[in-house]
Amino acid sequence: MPRTLIVHAHPRPAQSVATRGLLLALSELPDVAVRPLYDRYPDFDIDVAAEQQALREADLIIWLSPVYWYSVPGLLKHWFDTVLTHGWAYGHAHAAQGTGPATQALAGKTAWWVASAGGLPATYGPAGEHGRPFADYTYAIEQTARFCGMHWAPPFVLHGGHRLDAAARAEAGHELRRQAQALLASLERRT
Amino acid sequence: MPRTLIVHAHPRPAQSVATRGLLLALSELPDVAVRPLYDRYPDFDIDVAAEQQALREADLIIWLSPVYWYSVPGLLKHWFDTVLTHGWAYGHAHAAQGTGPATQALAGKTAWWVASAGGLPATYGPAGEHGRPFADYTYAIEQTARFCGMHWAPPFVLHGGHRLDAAARAEAGHELRRQAQALLASLERRT
Numbered sequence: 001m002p003r004t005l006i007v008h009a010h011p012r013p014a015q016s017v018a019t020r021g022l023l024l025a026l027s028e029l030p031d032v033a034v035r036p037l038y039d040r041y042p043d044f045d046i047d048v049a050a051e052q053q054a055l056r057e058a059d060l061i062i063w064l065s066p067v068y069w070y071s072v073p074g075l076l077k078h079w080f081d082t083v084l085t086h087g088w089a090y091g092h093a094h095a096a097q098g099t100g101p102a103t104q105a106l107a108g109k110t111a112w113w114v115a116s117a118g119g120l121p122a123t124y125g126p127a128g129e130h131g132r133p134f135a136d137y138t139y140a141i142e143q144t145a146r147f148c149g150m151h152w153a154p155p156f157v158l159h160g161g162h163r164l165d166a167a168a169r170a171e172a173g174h175e176l177r178r179q180a181q182a183l184l185a186s187l188e189r190r191t
Numbered sequence: 192m193p194r195t196l197i198v199h200a201h202p203r204p205a206q207s208v209a210t211r212g213l214l215l216a217l218s219e220l221p222d223v224a225v226r227p228l229y230d231r232y233p234d235f236d237i238d239v240a241a242e243q244q245a246l247r248e249a250d251l252i253i254w255l256s257p258v259y260w261y262s263v264p265g266l267l268k269h270w271f272d273t274v275l276t277h278g279w280a281y282g283h284a285h286a287a288q289g290t291g292p293a294t295q296a297l298a299g300k301t302a303w304w305v306a307s308a309g310g311l312p313a314t315y316g317p318a319g320e321h322g323r324p325f326a327d328y329t330y331a332i333e334q335t336a337r338f339c340g341m342h343w344a345p346p347f348v349l350h351g352g353h354r355l356d357a358a359a360r361a362e363a364g365h366e367l368r369r370q371a372q373a374l375l376a377s378l379e380r381r382t
Contacts, residue, residue: 011272043234068271069331075269078264078268
């Protein structure tokens with residue numbers, strides 16, 4: 001049975017409506033662990049070894065966050081910078097020398113960005129205030145995963161979640177769980 | 192005379208070869224101020240008012256950083272998240288209510304990403320280990336500037352700077368300063 005790790009990055013989880021709904025939907029998956037980054041690391045002092053150990057144990061890694069400035073929040077970016085290290089996530093064991101066995105601790109795992117964006121889809125595009133299709137802003141995150149040898153599942157993006165009523169949010173949660181279950185089933189078939 | 196603000200984001204400035212060379216080249220510009228983010232905010236506790244005041248006083252805002260995971264380092268991303276606030280950099284003065292006068296404190300200024308990337312240009316592209324042209328990874332940063340009403344100058348990217356010898360690094364510094372001077376001259380003509 002594939003194991004899921006949710007790396008949850010919302011600065012004010014209690015004030016989050018959209019992201020919290022997505023987290024609740026994902027929490028019902030079997031064998032899921034959640035790491036709330038802003039709770040654990042309010043001073044951004046990330047326990048790299050603990051994060052790497054949690055990643056090792058997971059098959060599906062979900063980055064769950066609001067979209068801030070067309071990307072992940074600062075702490076999740078800092079998590080990329082500090083946890084996905086040279087000599088562990090990529091490169092060679094003796095990173096500085098570029099020698100030793102090749103290491104790619106996350107190879108074969110699947111990464112998935114589950115995101116909550118304030119702007120509706122129509123605002124993403126040449127005519128909208130966000131200028132480009134949302135997909136254009138996902139390249140850096142996708143390539144971060146791919147460079148570490150991970151599979152990349154197309155992001156799940158909830159647009160305008162804070163404007164939805166409870167029924168529409170519940171529907172989004174169902175759709176997210178459905179996609180997560182399909183993803184987990186495909187991982188199970190792969191192994 | 193236009194004023195330049197360099198927002199410098201390198202986690203270990205003393206160990207930086209490439210970025211330090213770019214900083215030195217830019218430091219020779221007239222009327223330039225430097226804010227070394229990792230020195231000021233080792234605990235990521237950004238003084239938002241101070242940062243906003245520095246931005247107000249500048250015409251050209253340079254984000255100087257290494258490229259980490261196809262984007263800016265975590266602290267600079269956190270700076271975007273916390274300094275470019277709703278009700279100041281965009282939106283309305285009473286942000287929560289969406290009322291009051293429209294505010295865009297940075298409108299008309301010019302933003303420029305001066306970046307040092309480890310990978311050579313050939314590694315950016317479908318056949319390279321970084322998958323896409325480097326330009327594809329700049330969209331989020333560009334749109335961050337544009338959403339705040341800023342002009343966007345095409346990024347200056349030094350590729351493989353740590354592998355360059357001193358003469359080649361000096362040449363890169365000259366080219367950077369030349370581009371900076373041309374940019375400043377265009378700002379002067381505009382005002």
